[in-house]
Amino acid sequence: GQNIDQPTEMTATEGAIVQINCTYQTSGFNGLFWYQQHAGEAPTFLSYNVLDGLEEKGRFSSFLSRSKGYSYLLLKELQMKDSASYLCAAMDSNYQLIWGAGTKLIIKP
Amino acid sequence: IAGITQAPTSQILAAGRRMTLRCTQDMRHNAMYWYRQDLGLGLRLIHYSNTAGTTGKGEVPDGYSVSRANTDDFPLTLASAVPSQTSVYFCASSDHSGSGSNEQFFGPGTRLTVL
Numbered sequence: 001g002q003n004i005d006q007p008t009e010m011t012a013t014e015g016a017i018v019q020i021n022c023t024y025q026t027s028g029f030n031g032l033f034w035y036q037q038h039a040g041e042a043p044t045f046l047s048y049n050v051l052d053g054l055e056e057k058g059r060f061s062s063f064l065s066r067s068k069g070y071s072y073l074l075l076k077e078l079q080m081k082d083s084a085s086y087l088c089a090a091m092d093s094n095y096q097l098i099w100g101a102g103t104k105l106i107i108k109p
Numbered sequence: 110i111a112g113i114t115q116a117p118t119s120q121i122l123a124a125g126r127r128m129t130l131r132c133t134q135d136m137r138h139n140a141m142y143w144y145r146q147d148l149g150l151g152l153r154l155i156h157y158s159n160t161a162g163t164t165g166k167g168e169v170p171d172g173y174s175v176s177r178a179n180t181d182d183f184p185l186t187l188a189s190a191v192p193s194q195t196s197v198y199f200c201a202s203s204d205h206s207g208s209g210s211n212e213q214f215f216g217p218g219t220r221l222t223v224l
Binding site for chain 1 (some may be wrong): 130140149150151152154155157167171199205211214215216217218
């Protein structure tokens, strides 16, 4: 079957670094997405990886290992506004997204 | 319009009533999707459309129907609402042109309560 696993909740301190892990199993693979979702709002796109390696975009970086079915989202220099849920989603062979339940990130001052 | 709009923003509905959630995009994306999001669960795909005139069933299609008469609009209909359909509904679209990431863009959501 198809499955995405990510931690339910994480806590970090303002100014620190946090890594949110995601493992996936899909029928075929066409890329791994990370989205940010603030409470009561729609998900917004953060990153896309289809090849192995690290993609850096400002304070956010995303890593993919296709052989391990593993990705992580790295957030640096955490700010209070980064408090949100982070959704991992893998695109299967039909170009449909399979979504994880999301990781709620709590930032403490 | 810029992006995707959904209507209504929220709705309280009596069980057994018919309801249509509206979704319109102005990005000329060929693919559109309807998801529901429930606490503790990931986004679950209800129905999708890869191009105008075609639709397909997602993970949780029962009790819902869709149509795609043109590129811009993708309404979702609940024929006879039940309390288990209480959820937040998101419409999304993406450009399956063969280039780029196939990133999905989301509407603001409709919060539906069925009593």
